[in-house]
Every structure is written in C-alpha cells, then in structure tokens.
Amino acid sequence: MQNKDACTSIMVGKKASLDGANYIARNEDRVKAIEPKRFLVKSAVKGRHETYVSPYNKVTVALPEEGMRYTSTPTLDQTAGPNEEDGINEANVAASFTESVYANDRVLAYDPYVKNGLAEDSLCTLVLPYIHSAREGVEYTGKLIAELGSAEGNGMQFADADDIWYMEVVTGHQWVAVRIPDDCYAVTPNQVAIEDIDFDDPDNYMWADGIQEFVEEHQLNPDHDRWDFRHIFGTSTQKDRRYNTPRTWFAQRYLSPNASLGQRPEDSEMPFIRKAEFKIANEDIQYVLKSHFNETPYDPMGDAPERKTYRAISLSRTAQSHILQVRDLNKYKTSIHWIELGVPAFNPYVPFFANANDTDESYRNVPEKMNLESAFWLNEALAEVVESHYQEFMEKDEDYQKELNEWARRKIAQVDKEAASLEGQALTDYLTGQNHEIASHYNKRTKALFFELLTEGCELSKMSFKMDPNL
Structure with a gap:
C-alpha cells in the first residue's frame, strides 16, 4: 500500500x-x-x-x-x-x-x-x-x-x-x-x-x-x-x-x-x-x-x-x-x-471549541468546485493570490494573520469567562454558537483581504505598459 x-x-x-x-x-x-x-x-x-x-x-x-x-x-x-x-x-x-x-x-x-x-x-x-x-x-x-x-x-x-x-x-x-x-x-x-x-x-x-x-x-x-x-x-x-x-x-x-x-x-x-x-x-x-x-x-x-x-x-x-x-x-x-x-x-489558524454540537456551514458544506462561500475554497483562493505576487502581498497577508491571532486570543479569553458558569447542554450550545461567530468573523476578514489583493493585482500585470501621457 x-x-x-x-x-x-x-x-x-x-x-x-x-x-x-x-x-x-x-x-x-x-x-x-x-x-x-x-x-x-x-x-x-x-x-x-x-x-x-x-x-x-x-x-x-x-x-x-x-x-x-x-x-x-x-x-x-x-x-x-x-x-x-x-x-x-x-x-x-x-x-x-x-x-x-x-x-x-x-x-x-x-x-x-x-x-x-x-x-x-x-x-x-x-x-x-x-x-x-x-x-x-x-x-x-x-x-x-x-x-x-x-x-x-x-x-x-x-x-x-x-x-x-x-x-x-x-x-x-x-x-x-x-x-x-x-x-x-x-x-x-x-x-x-x-x-x-x-x-x-x-x-x-x-x-x-x-x-x-x-x-x-x-x-x-x-x-x-x-x-x-x-x-x-x-x-x-x-x-x-x-x-x-x-x-x-x-x-x-x-x-x-x-x-x-x-x-x-x-x-x-x-x-x-x-x-x-x-x-x-x-x-x-x-x-x-x-x-x-x-x-x-x-x-x-x-x-x-x-x-x-x-x-x-x-x-x-x-x-x-x-x-x-x-x-x-x-x-x-x-x-x-x-x-x-x-x-x-498564507492562511490563518481558526480556533473552534471542541465541545460543540455542529460546525459552521462554511466548513461543513464544501462544493467540488471553487465557491467563496466555502471556507476551504476561500482560503485556497487567497493563497493563490498571495503567492502570485508574493513580494508585493506578503506584508499585508502577514498583518492579516497577526490581526486574526490577536482577535482569537481576545475571543477565547472572553468565551472562557462566559463559559465558566455554564454546564451540560447549555455549555455545549453556547460554545457551538461562539464557533459560528468565529467562522463568520474569519470568513468576512478573509474575503475583504482577498478582494483587496485581487484588485491591487490588476495593477501588477506583466501585460501593463506605461505610455507617454502626451500621446
């Protein structure tokens, strides 16, 4: 094998x-x-x-x-x-x-x-x-x-x-x-x-x-x-x-x-x-x-x-x-x-609480072909764009990953504090809801960077040509 x-x-x-x-x-x-x-x-x-x-x-x-x-x-x-x-x-x-x-x-x-x-x-x-x-x-x-x-x-x-x-x-x-x-x-x-x-x-x-x-x-x-x-x-x-x-x-x-x-x-x-x-x-x-x-x-x-x-x-x-x-x-x-x-x-690590009932639809439902509503395909698309203009895009991509790591630490601390008083099914339901919020936040931020870099990439084409402004 x-x-x-x-x-x-x-x-x-x-x-x-x-x-x-x-x-x-x-x-x-x-x-x-x-x-x-x-x-x-x-x-x-x-x-x-x-x-x-x-x-x-x-x-x-x-x-x-x-x-x-x-x-x-x-x-x-x-x-x-x-x-x-x-x-x-x-x-x-x-x-x-x-x-x-x-x-x-x-x-x-x-x-x-x-x-x-x-x-x-x-x-x-x-x-x-x-x-x-x-x-x-x-x-x-x-x-x-x-x-x-x-x-x-x-x-x-x-x-x-x-x-x-x-x-x-x-x-x-x-x-x-x-x-x-x-x-x-x-x-x-x-x-x-x-x-x-x-x-x-x-x-x-x-x-x-x-x-x-x-x-x-x-x-x-x-x-x-x-x-x-x-x-x-x-x-x-x-x-x-x-x-x-x-x-x-x-x-x-x-x-x-x-x-x-x-x-x-x-x-x-x-x-x-x-x-x-x-x-x-x-x-x-x-x-x-x-x-x-x-x-x-x-x-x-x-x-x-x-x-x-x-x-x-x-x-x-x-x-x-x-x-x-x-x-x-x-x-x-x-x-x-x-x-x-x-x-x-090129992509961030997303924290999900393990004590949960289900996962977010963007992680659960993955089509065979690229679709930006899917977390898998969204992240694959971002990686492709960043690598295509690595020197120009890497700093923004690293800043984005750092920003999300900071957000994740604050979010986890907040959830830990709220979860301390919960038990049983109420705890699981709460953590499941928080997982959906986390997925939504990461997907929204990833889409924003993806479209920003895609737009900037239009100015980096090898097919561009600077002309005399007087022509």
Missing part, C-alpha cells in the same frame, strides 16, 4: 507550552495540490450494530455499540475512505492520524504490510470515538494492529490534559510508542523518529508484543549496546536527507536555537525529543507549520540558487493543518481545535 500523506508533526508538552496546555499538531500534506476538506462534529452513538468496511482497502471491523462525539476533518471525496485525520472527542482526548513513516527493507522482509490491514483512511474513525486517554489511544490502536495488521507505516499522536503519546507503526505488526516528557517538544517529518526504547519503563514506553524477540530472531539490530527503534526499523537515504531531515533541522533551529547549533539540514541523527529553551506559544507552533525555510537560502519563495534544494514544511498541497490544544477541564470548560485550510504560509 502507498501512503497518501507526507506530513510534518509537532508535539509540545504542558510544561513546555506557554499556557500549560498539551499540544499536538500536523500539516496534512497530500499528493494532489487540491484536496477539499470539511470540518465536522460526528455525533455520539448508542445501540449501534454495524460493520465498518473501508472503501479504500476493504479492511472490515465490527464497530462498538457505543461511540463518543468527536470533531474531525474528513476529505470531501469519500471513495478512498473517510480520512477523518484528526479531532478531539468528548472525553477531551485529541488524536492526529497520521504521519506517514517508512521502514527499511530488512524489517519488511520478515513482517510485510497487510494489504487489507489498517490504513490512514480508517484510523481516526476506528479509534478516536472509543478512547478515554492518550495512553488508551496507543493501547486501543495496538490491539487493532495485532488483530488486523497495518497496511502502511504510520505515526500517530494522542493527547489528553496530562499526557502526550507518539506511536509509530512501521511494519505489518511491529510498533512502539513513547510518552513525550512534559517539558519537551518533538518534531517528526515522515521518518521513523523514535529512538532508544527502555523496556524496563512501561510508564513511558509501549511496544508490540514480541517485538524484542522479532528483532533478535531475525538479527535486525545494527547497534552493539542499544535498542534504537530508528536504527532498527527506519531508513537513512538520500531522500531522507533531502525530503525529511531538513524539516527537523528548521523546526529545531527555531525552537532550540542553542541546542541545535552545529546541526545541518542533512544530519541523520538529530534527536526526536528536545527540551524547550523557551515556553512555546500557539503562535510558535503556527510559525513552524507555516515555515518554508524562511530567512535561509533554502526558501523556495526566495531567489537563491539553493531555493529548491529541500522540501519545506508548508506546501501548496497541504490539504489542511491543525493544532489541537488540549486544556485542563478543571480550569477551562473545553479544548480547542485550531484549523488552517489552504496553504499554511
């Missing part, structure tokens, strides 16, 4: 973040430049007797009778599966599926992928409605892999208010997971990322049953004195050094400017987990996900000869990007599902 995504993931622990929330985030990058996405709230179910069959590869699973409500970002075209990708459920557990990862031929020789096993298209649908903690997310997924096998290599993020876990499934049945320390962050760019596994520390590591025996039996460990999952199962190729490692380099260069000194874009041994050198804000996560080697010779929007050397984090084929801000419900009444549609470099 072929992985459909080529994403970049970021995790930030609660003691590493500015506001004390746990964060998991990812750019969902697709093969096609345009792949319309929706933002939905999937309702809770009870008394269900159904079997799930993937339209993509026919994996078949008997669904539990009960499932929780959750947010998700499915693909408009369902012929290749739901591809719900990410969300936050009503137990305040967030998950992001998946970071495509690739195993080496040695390990795949002994445990190949399972054609009709679990794949990215189905994982969110089959896991997120049924888990009550980040750790349970790993356990639940691990049981499904043991039963069904995996159709591809996938990295998965799970977070609750206490913990963040990152899980890598790399062959048909072999996987490990690590708890991200509270005072650390982690970045992964389509490579097997997890390093040393401590099999004497089940509080911070999890693994597939029999994985040590599998490695020993087939003589797969290249190291003399360590059990490094990346070394055993991962790859280290020219593609990694051009397509993958430069993204880690740039993210760590920004988030760990001192510790990353001396690292180069093609370094193969950059650490997966790092301690934060400063408290990381939501805006810092946004900066990394929006980045394209800014202020380096490798920026594809620049004019240096090296501008096309490496694959950047933000791409024109990013279907959507999300930041899942998992907050302590003893302090706040809801976590926040931030969504960016279009090209991350």
